[in-house]
Amino acid sequence: MLEEPIYCEDLFNYHRNPTIEVKVGNTTIGGEAPIRIQSMTTTNTLDTEGTASQVISILDEGADIVRITTQGRREAYNLENIKKVLLDKGYNAPIVADIHFNPNAAEIAAEKVEKVRINPGNFAGGAKKFNLIDYTNEAYDEELESAKSKLKPFIRICKENNTAIRIGTNHGSLSDRIMSRYGDTPQGMVESCMEYLRMCRELDFNDIVLSIKASNTRIMVHTVRLLVASMKKEKMNYPLHLGVTEAGSEDEGRIKSAVGSGTLLADGLGDTIRVSLTEDPEKEVPVAQKLVNYIIQRKDHDSIPVGMVTSFTPYEYNKRKSHAVLNIGGENVAVVVGEADNEKQKADYLLVDEIDKPDSSRAYVIPYKNWKPELGDNVYPLVTAFELKESIESVKPVFVKLSLSELDQQIIEKLKSNQNIIVLAYSNHINRPVEQRALIFKMDELGLTHPVVLMNDYSEDNLEDLQIKSAADAGLLLLDGFVDGIMLSNTGAVSKSELTNISFGILQASRVRFTKTEFISCPGCGRTLFSLQETTRKIKSKTSHLKGLKIGVMGCIVNGVGEMADADYGYIGSGPGTVSLFKNRELVKRNLPGEQAVDELIELIKQNGDWVDPEG
Structure with missing residues (x-):
């Protein structure tokens, strides 16, 4: 039998996982509230009119909440101007500031918008160095106290302004401290969240939404389940934001998002959702709506008989033991x-x-x-x-x-x-x-x-x-x-x-059979300095025959290296009109002109013996 507490209310019948209510401006997340739909702008946050216009496009598609990249202090201050334009045009939906590496920007943003997203992997420790440091217990605790000292003034401002926060952990962007103790594992991702949750509770702050995202659907699902079970053990029940990060575009982006987020929604997990597509952000909204509406119609369904659970490992992948018939089952591929x-x-x-x-x-x-x-x-x-x-x-x-x-x-x-x-x-x-x-x-x-x-x-x-x-x-x-x-x-x-x-x-x-190239491409944001959609299409047209190869196409260097954690090769924006190429997480070519970077990527794949010519 499964160890208690299990991650959901009922393995056999659909029930929403109970959570506290979190007010985000005029919108409630969690509790009895509907599952909220989100998207994120791709404009330069200093472009007030352009960003406001894109927010409106997203809201007009039916989104409840919109997130805006907030790289630094200037962008944080300009959130006020964006909000003014939106209010003048009759739009009062909550805005979320997306912060990485910059507690000062987070503090400013907390006074301007209804919610701030922070990443525990880089909120207090700056840019990741991917260093494995042998922390003593004392050094580990000292760094944790340092993180708390940077979190404290931010939480105080959030309290004063009734600003909610999202603690958002991403696979591949864990702190060096967490990596040293847990590695890039589900346990590490969960502990990264739980550390910040505990600090927030010590500071008497509970207006929190949580997310754990990965481009690997298997990791994403098992880790979110583990997070919920871990919260239950510590008597916590905060709302969850769901999403498969860097899901891609077109067919694979929709399928990948539905596989990952749909699996969690089916067991009643999730209070707000974003489908991340390498497309115009307003196109994400109807996809998320369709997914949510498909799942929630199961509420109050005819009961499914409760049975015995003997071989379920919900926090890690273990293939069911079956014997082979023909080439099906056993150790055969799906x-x-x-x-x-x-x-x-x-x-x-x-x-x-x-x-x-x-x-x-x-x-x-x-x-x-x-x-x-x-x-x-x-x-x-x-x-x-x-x-x-x-x-x-x-x-x-x-x-x-x-x-x-x-x-x-x-x-x-x-x-x-x-x-x-x-x-x-x-x-x-x-x-x-x-x-x-x-x-x-x-x-x-x-x-x-x-x-x-x-x-x-x-x-x-x-x-x-x-x-x-x-x-x-x-x-x-x-x-x-x-x-x-x-x-x-x-x-x-x-x-x-x-x-x-x-x-x-x-x-x-679902990670059980690879029959084509897998593209891990981000949706883009205000940090992206090249045409992500056009570049992704170009790379796909030249490499989509490379069966089983994983290629990351990331808009910027801020999180690109970590968030394409599963990729064999990475194409990452490094500045205006320039791109850096990676093999796994190792930088191979720096600051290439964008017009030659795709050809250089193909050459890199060839140099490493992973290229085959397309048939025909």
């Missing part, structure tokens, strides 16, 4: 069962209604009513639970469509007597991923180690809607290693080949 191939990727198994002449190089799944042995050894029957009870005795590998309610004693006996079955876990429940998880819990309790492929069907005409819903549903099962593959179907207008593309995208976003 598979895609699809109804059509994508132009770039073929499904591992083609689901067809009927077939006369199977291609001997492909594997097929076909409904049992249309299956016959003479079709060959590469064509496998798909049966219902009823058909499994009534008809199937063959040892031939068979795919069985199964829901939690169908797992009765007769099916259990069939599974126990036949190890050659692949379970297609489906659900018609409004809270389908949780019911599917309950099915897997039940199988594990019974000692059934059959491989499980997630089987979800939709009726969507809009591609973005389908991406968001399918990724949110699948993330909960894939990020915890519960399933061995994915099978999506859709009765709407989205093409079947697009379904296969989404399936592979979900597997990659």
